[in-house]
Every structure is written in structure tokens, then in C-alpha cells.
Amino acid sequence: MPSSECRVLVTGFGPFLDVRDNPSARVALAVDGRVANNAVLHGRALPVTYDGGPAETVAFAEALDAHVVIGVGVDRRTTTVDVETRAYNIGAGADILGQTPRILEVGGPPIVYSNVDAVVFASALGARVDDDAGRYVCNAWLYTVGRALLPRRRVVFVHVPAAGLDPDRLTAAIGQAFGG
Secondary structure (H helix, E strand, O other), rough: OOOEEEEHHHHHEOOOOOOOHHHHHHHHHOOOOOOEEEEEEEEEEEEEOOHHHHHHHHHHHHHHHHOEEEEEEEOOOOOOEEEEEEOOOOOOOOOOOOOOOOOOOOOOEEEEEOOOOOHHHHHHOOOOOEEHHHOOOOHHHHHHHHHHHHHOOOOEEEOOOOOOOHHHOOOOOHHHHHOO
């Protein structure tokens, strides 16, 4: 792959609780193989676990030598798409394996911030900027992936509503924000 291409890893989550067809996995898999401007997209679906999902993301990002890593998760309480700017060193709620960590990283910083310009990305995506990824696995993803990959790679998390996100909309936003 020529060095001028921007490799973007997009991850989504598989089923959990009563979400059998997770819209975040659908959009991540739908953008796999697409090209937007100078960005080549690679999509993967992850387990809804505090440890496995983030660990798989880090391994995929390293193997791909991704420049940008975008996590996508569903927030069934909203109707908007939200670009998250920070994650907390706290877990709450059992993942699909029944694990509920209180602290994600003993001795780790209380907050990890995305290093993506959230205003630019949210504008391209037609989304809102939010400063709280929650306390569930989405938060753990941003915290853990951020700790492992920042500042070498750009890392951001996007919450989508239960209705999902059009893959064309995500592809275009990635091309605009990262492919130019």
C-alpha cells in the first residue's frame, strides 16, 4: 500500500443484551474495503467485552499500521450520532462475559482524551460532539485503545442510535476529515 494512503480502522460491536443485530457492527463491516479520498477503510466487528474488544482493536490497528482508529457503538437512548471526546477509567454494567470492572486500569489516568479534532469530524459526519463515552464497553474501548495507541495514532469513538448510521455517510465523513 503506498505510504500516501491513510489507513483507517473502523470497529463496531456485535450482539449484547437485547441488541441482536448491532448497528455499530453493521456499519463497520459495510465500510470495509471502501476508499474515500485518500483514506482506505478497514472494518471489523468486536465482542462486547471490556477486555476482548479493545485488545482486538489494538492488535488490528498495529497489524494494519492504521493511521486512524474509529470505534463505533450503539447508544439506544439517543437519536443522534455523537463523536465522543473522552473516556473515564471506570467500568459499569456487565459485559457479555459477565465482567464488570470498577477500574479499567489500576493506576491509570482518570480520563483519556481523543486526539481527533471532534468538531471537524462531527461537522463532516453531521453529528454532535459529546464529552462522555459513558461507563460501559464503549467507554472502555476509548479508554483502553487510547492508552495503547495515543499519540502514535488518531483515536476517536462514535455513538450511533439504534437506527444506525448510513455507511455512505460515515465513508464520506472519514474521507473529508482524514483522507484529504
